[in-house]
Amino acid sequence: MSSDNIHNFFNSAMPSLRSPMKMIGDLKRQNCTTLFSDINTTHSDKYYFRVENEQFRSTDMCDFLQINVQDSAWKPSVHLSGVKKEHQTVSINCSALTPCPHSPPKLTWNLQQEPPQNLVQTPDGTFSTSIQHSLTLSDKHHGLEVICAAVYPGTGGHRRAQATLPLSVDYSPKDTSLWLKANPSLSVGEKVNMSCSSRAWPPVHSFSWFRVSSQGPQRVYGGQIYSFIFNSTTQGEYFCQAKNQVGQQNSPTIKLQTEDANTGIGPYTVLKICGVAVLFTALLLILCVNERLSDQILSPHDIFVGPVRDPEPAEAVPGGQASCESSLHVVDEILTR
Structure with missing residues (x-):
């Protein structure tokens, strides 16, 4: 019941009272649990426990329960245990607060598909849902962001929150x-x-x-x-x-x-070879031009004569002696050259 508005919020003797709360367990054996279902932000309040047994009635006004209902998901937490160094195996854990054990959040992350989920009770009596993964580190994991998301179910729609853990791996x-x-x-x-x-x-x-x-x-x-x-x-x-x-x-x-030690030909060697080749080609061109000019002046076919010998007696033909002397003069000029 609320101390601000004195009315019954839940009464185990009145099941017809509309309330999202119910009590499970055995109160006589001091083993019972109060369970809220379909809770919303309007249920944020202080709650007091009251016992009524015929003439005995008592309300615990000193020890009340403060409930704060938020309209968003709880952010999960990601932790790494082990040495963050290449070739080392570490354990990465993601956990999320679970106020409703019968309707826990679903945890997912980017390390594996559909990881198995564990519901555990913490020393303070609250519940937590967690997933765990072992990873052998390498240089490829340096700078990787481990992303863990928690999705809480609800009648008004799912609520989602996520947390990230950047990895720094020594390699x-x-x-x-x-x-x-x-x-x-x-x-x-x-x-x-x-x-x-x-x-x-x-x-x-x-x-x-x-x-x-x-x-x-x-x-x-x-x-x-x-x-x-x-x-x-x-x-x-x-x-x-x-x-x-x-x-x-x-x-x-x-x-x-x-360059000389290299099995191939270096750039400077190529330049030297090209220079020598150009010079040699130029000399050949000069020789060819000179030879062609010589052919035009004195062609062997034009000036060839038989072996030099004494001429046979010629008939008294006018101009015959002059022709023989002219031929001998040409031969003498060739031999002189």
């Missing part, structure tokens, strides 16, 4: 890579710039550079960017290493060498 460096701002086939005296990158949590706190030798990898520099002048003493295989509090990872190796 060693991943995807460590090396970037060279040049061609691996280098010229002596050329400047080399190499940079190293990686992802990790906590972030990478140190980068180191190694050169592979016959004695094994030798550390040559510390820092994310490594710059040097290339020469015969700095050629070889290099790799970088990223490190954080969790672990470390090496990048693939890269081989720096001179």
Whole structure:
């Protein structure tokens, strides 16, 4: 009954009294529970317990029950237990207050479909609905948001609330890579710039550079960017290493060498070959032009004569001697040339 409006809200002796409350259990054995059903915001009030037994009547005015009915769902809570580090298995729990055990909320989350739900009673006597999931952590879970939703049933429609838990997972460096701002086939005296990158949590706190030798990898520099002048003493295989509090990872190796040492042809070599080819082609063109000009002046077919020998006695023909002398003069000119 309410102390503000002195009237019976519930009377076990009057079942006809319309009330969303009923008492279950055995009061004589001091084992009973008061159950509200179809409750709404109008039922927010102070409630007092009264006992009536013939001549004995008593109301507990000092120990009342304050009930506050809200028109929204209770926000669930999400907790994680365990070490938040890669390769470690943790337990994630989502729980929601359950004021009506016979009509508990339905819990769902983005970790699994249709998780089994457990109704438990807390030490203070209230009830709670919970779901649980075990998860082996990796770098893929870093930054993942665990979303748990609670849907409370009701005659006026369902009420929904949700909670999120962002995961922060410690993991060693991943995807460590090396970037060279040049061609691996280098010229002596050329400047080399190499940079190293990686992802990790906590972030990478140190980068180191190694050169592979016959004695094994030798550390040559510390820092994310490594710059040097290339020469015969700095050629070889290099790799970088990223490190954080969790672990470390090496990048693939890269081989720096001179153009002559490369099995392929470097850009400078190509230019040299092209230059020589152009010069050789120009010389051939000049020779061909000179030869063609010579052919036009003295063609072998035009000036060829038989072997030089003494002429047979010629008939006294006018002009015959002059013709022979002319031929001999041409042959003599060719031989002279």
